[in-house]
Amino acid sequence: MARIVQKFGGTSVADLDCIRNVAKRVKAEVDRGSDVAVIVSAMAGVTNQLVDYVSQASALHDTREYDVVVSSGEQVTAGLLALCLQELGVPARSWMGWQIPIHADDMHGKARITGIEPDRLVKKFGEGQVAVVAGFQGVSPHGRIATLGRGGSDTTAVALAAALGAERCDIFTDVDGVYTTDPRIVPKARKLDKITYEEMLEMASLGAKVLQTRSVELAMNMGVRVQVLSSFEDLPGTLVVDEDEIVEKQVVSGIAYSRDEAKITLVQVEDKPGVAAGIFGPLADANINVDMIVQNISPDGGATDLTFTVTRADLNRAVKLLQDRRDEIRYKDLIHDAGVVKVSVIGVGMRSHAGVALSMFTTLAEKGINIQVISTSEIKISVLIDEEYTELALRALHTAYGLDAD
Amino acid sequence: MARIVQKFGGTSVADLDCIRNVAKRVKAEVDRGSDVAVIVSAMAGVTNQLVDYVSQASALHDTREYDVVVSSGEQVTAGLLALCLQELGVPARSWMGWQIPIHADDMHGKARITGIEPDRLVKKFGEGQVAVVAGFQGVSPHGRIATLGRGGSDTTAVALAAALGAERCDIFTDVDGVYTTDPRIVPKARKLDKITYEEMLEMASLGAKVLQTRSVELAMNMGVRVQVLSSFEDLPGTLVVDEDEIVEKQVVSGIAYSRDEAKITLVQVEDKPGVAAGIFGPLADANINVDMIVQNISPDGGATDLTFTVTRADLNRAVKLLQDRRDEIRYKDLIHDAGVVKVSVIGVGMRSHAGVALSMFTTLAEKGINIQVISTSEIKISVLIDEEYTELALRALHTAYGLDAD
Numbered sequence: 001m002a003r004i005v006q007k008f009g010g011t012s013v014a015d016l017d018c019i020r021n022v023a024k025r026v027k028a029e030v031d032r033g034s035d036v037a038v039i040v041s042a043m044a045g046v047t048n049q050l051v052d053y054v055s056q057a058s059a060l061h062d063t064r065e066y067d068v069v070v071s072s073g074e075q076v077t078a079g080l081l082a083l084c085l086q087e088l089g090v091p092a093r094s095w096m097g098w099q100i101p102i103h104a105d106d107m108h109g110k111a112r113i114t115g116i117e118p119d120r121l122v123k124k125f126g127e128g129q130v131a132v133v134a135g136f137q138g139v140s141p142h143g144r145i146a147t148l149g150r151g152g153s154d155t156t157a158v159a160l161a162a163a164l165g166a167e168r169c170d171i172f173t174d175v176d177g178v179y180t181t182d183p184r185i186v187p188k189a190r191k192l193d194k195i196t197y198e199e200m201l202e203m204a205s206l207g208a209k210v211l212q213t214r215s216v217e218l219a220m221n222m223g224v225r226v227q228v229l230s231s232f233e234d235l236p237g238t239l240v241v242d243e244d245e246i247v248e249k250q251v252v253s254g255i256a257y258s259r260d261e262a263k264i265t266l267v268q269v270e271d272k273p274g275v276a277a278g279i280f281g282p283l284a285d286a287n288i289n290v291d292m293i294v295q296n297i298s299p300d301g302g303a304t305d306l307t308f309t310v311t312r313a314d315l316n317r318a319v320k321l322l323q324d325r326r327d328e329i330r331y332k333d334l335i336h337d338a339g340v341v342k343v344s345v346i347g348v349g350m351r352s353h354a355g356v357a358l359s360m361f362t363t364l365a366e367k368g369i370n371i372q373v374i375s376t377s378e379i380k381i382s383v384l385i386d387e388e389y390t391e392l393a394l395r396a397l398h399t400a401y402g403l404d405a406d
Numbered sequence: 407m408a409r410i411v412q413k414f415g416g417t418s419v420a421d422l423d424c425i426r427n428v429a430k431r432v433k434a435e436v437d438r439g440s441d442v443a444v445i446v447s448a449m450a451g452v453t454n455q456l457v458d459y460v461s462q463a464s465a466l467h468d469t470r471e472y473d474v475v476v477s478s479g480e481q482v483t484a485g486l487l488a489l490c491l492q493e494l495g496v497p498a499r500s501w502m503g504w505q506i507p508i509h510a511d512d513m514h515g516k517a518r519i520t521g522i523e524p525d526r527l528v529k530k531f532g533e534g535q536v537a538v539v540a541g542f543q544g545v546s547p548h549g550r551i552a553t554l555g556r557g558g559s560d561t562t563a564v565a566l567a568a569a570l571g572a573e574r575c576d577i578f579t580d581v582d583g584v585y586t587t588d589p590r591i592v593p594k595a596r597k598l599d600k601i602t603y604e605e606m607l608e609m610a611s612l613g614a615k616v617l618q619t620r621s622v623e624l625a626m627n628m629g630v631r632v633q634v635l636s637s638f639e640d641l642p643g644t645l646v647v648d649e650d651e652i653v654e655k656q657v658v659s660g661i662a663y664s665r666d667e668a669k670i671t672l673v674q675v676e677d678k679p680g681v682a683a684g685i686f687g688p689l690a691d692a693n694i695n696v697d698m699i700v701q702n703i704s705p706d707g708g709a710t711d712l713t714f715t716v717t718r719a720d721l722n723r724a725v726k727l728l729q730d731r732r733d734e735i736r737y738k739d740l741i742h743d744a745g746v747v748k749v750s751v752i753g754v755g756m757r758s759h760a761g762v763a764l765s766m767f768t769t770l771a772e773k774g775i776n777i778q779v780i781s782t783s784e785i786k787i788s789v790l791i792d793e794e795y796t797e798l799a800l801r802a803l804h805t806a807y808g809l810d811a812d
Binding site: 016019020050053054056057058061062064065066067068069071072073075076078079080082083084086087093094096098099143144145 | 422425426456459460462463464467468470471472473474475477478479481482484485486488489490492493499500502504505549550551
């Protein structure tokens with residue numbers, strides 16, 4: 001019998017009506033003759049409430065106790081969904097991480113799954129029972145509850161799908177698939193039938209918040225076919241699969257953007273070895289992640305301008321840190337700007353097609369949009385532009401790469 | 407080192423300020439040099455919310471899933487209290503029922519503890535660590551979460567105290583001890599320094615809601631010294647101990663009452679063998695508990711009146727059941743009355759003192775209070791009276807038995 005793993009996020013199980021709706025979706029899959037394991041998140045808002053309790057109890061909290069408190073949300077949903085399935089006449093039981101067990105390391109709060117023993121669960125498939133699994137949790141080598149970090153239920157789903165040798169891992173969410181770009185901005189955006197793991201990874205980390213990055217990596221490494229689809233509509237979603245499964249590769253599959261960017265420019269930094277380390281070392285020590293970096297060549301070998309981006313949340317800390325070290329770093333001026341956006345074109349077809357970057361630059365230039373910073377990878381080109389041009393840029397690029405719906 | 411078990415109920419851990427207060431109480435015991443295990447309930451209101459979710463999900467619910475959902479409340483409190491203790495510099499960790507483990511049978515929703523393995527917990531005492539234990543839960547023979555029924559955290563506390571050979575089991579609650587009677591009704595009520603297990607059992611089951619009946623039975627059987635005291639004031643409470651520990655025994659220790667009574671009279675029932683069975687059998691089958699029963703002797707051996715009490719919640723069901731079977735049972739009339747109260751005088755000294763019942767009847771008669779039904783046990787006399795006289799009866803009896811405070 002085909003094994004299917006289904007995962008429902010917090011908004012899909014927000015209240016009892018939603019959970020009943022989920023039960024119906026699960027029943028439909030059971031009725032198609034599949035053995036089903038369902039992974040659930042906490043009801044929307046519950047995890048935030050629990051995290052808030054922990055913060056109130058202890059600012060620098062023991063992550064083991066954080067895990068005890070926060071993991072309770074998924075436990076509640078799992079029990080309730082099992083009950084709702086039983087009400088529909090579908091045999092079901094809930095499973096906590098420690099019951100399966102899902103083994104995890106002891107990096108509490110951001111643990112990694114180290115192994116899953118699916119035998120007990122598979123035995124229950126044989127009795128026609130649906131497994132309702134509390135997401136986001138495993139059991140540590142010391143027998144304590146370990147959570148997998150925010151969004152960890154996606155990871156639970158993919159890891160369990162791999163352990164079960166499942167045919168597919170369906171991630172139900174509040175969007176109905178992965179789009180060529182944000183449909184709220186570009187009405188002509190199209191839902192993709194298929195996307196490769198690599199493209200999805202770039203989409204996920206660039207702000208298309210559909211799947212947790214780690215779960216996509218895991219799916220890629222374990223060869224798990226993932227489908228992203230709506231929990232509210234009964235429509236096919238987007239399949240995330242290996243490149244080999246996609247016959248007709250698009251040069252560009254999608255256009256992502258991230259507003260969570262801020263730009264810092266150090267004016268007239270000395271252009272000599274060790275300067276970059278003197279700037280980025282302290283930022284890394286302060287746990288400030290630097291994304292794009294560009295340094296102008298200095299014509300006379302003297303001073304140069306250095307520009308880079310950080311997340312908006314880190315901007316103030318980064319600026320203060322650099323100002324405090326002005327005497328060591330030696331720069332003439334520090335300019336910062338949170339009014340920027342990163343726009344990226346993504347596609348595995350880029351590898352074999354030249355001219356993708358040129359199209360991007362030409363298209364933006366035609367619209368009078370100035371490119372401030374550029375960074376590229378094998379399957380992606382990202383540019384930093386003025387935030388005001390976000391919508392204009394997305395629409396122009398979407399058309400230029402032939403992604404517009406008919 | 408002395409081992410002390412402390413238990414804090416829902417109102418004592420109602421919010422984070424309360425939990426911080428509990429942490430201080432625990433620290434005080436640690437500072438006195440004790441090894442401490444703390445049992446916590448869910449935050450006030452949480453269990454009701456979870457039970458409500460379950461009812462919404464499934465009317466006739468699978469009790470195994472009920473337990474998964476409902477037990478999460480204690481899990482949250484245990485984690486939060488461990489964090490608050492750590493904030494005070496007290497090493498602490500939380501323990502779920504399955505982690506200790508606390509073994510329970512598989513009567514989900516009202517499971518009984520079948521054994522506790524305290525070794526891992528005791529080992530942590532050796533490292534100076536306080537054990538914060540989620541109350542109300544154990545792990546079933548099938549590795550599932552089993553809850554002990556409402557108020558089950560008291561049972562967890564007493565059972566763990568027995569397993570640890572604890573010197574004392576302190577039950578912190580929103581009252582500061584056990585009183586001779588309800589102080590809201592009788593201002594001269596006195597707090598008892600000590601009370602026997604047997605008396606406490608009668609007080610508990612008669613509506614003085616201080617300790618769960620089953621936990622008192624367990625304490626009696628296991629010889630655990632229990633103290634009931636306030637979680638909000640730092641005062642000695644009431645010790646519940648073996649009769650041998652009480653030198654000066656009071657004839658009457660306390661006066662309890664229960665408003666949760668309703669009276670049913672079947673008028674002119676046939677007075678012949680098998681009739682009582684024909685009435686009480688069907689009631690028992692319908693899970694309706696009958697408490698006091700009185701049957702008048704029929705002067706002519708023909709028809710007699712039969713009066714008995716049920717809880718108010720069961721009254722309508724009981725009446726309907728008896729009306730439906732009127733043809734089988736054969737009675738002339740059915741009278742019912744929910745306007746009654748059961749008043750009981752309790753004391754182990756009664757065993758060796760005559761005249762306790764007579765004092766009760768005389769006292770009530772002097773106040774013009776009619777006794778409708780009487781029942782007695784070795785250490786208790788209960789009467790059913792008109793609800794209107796509750797306060798008058800309690801005050802008069804309290805004075806008559808010399809219980810008034812100076």
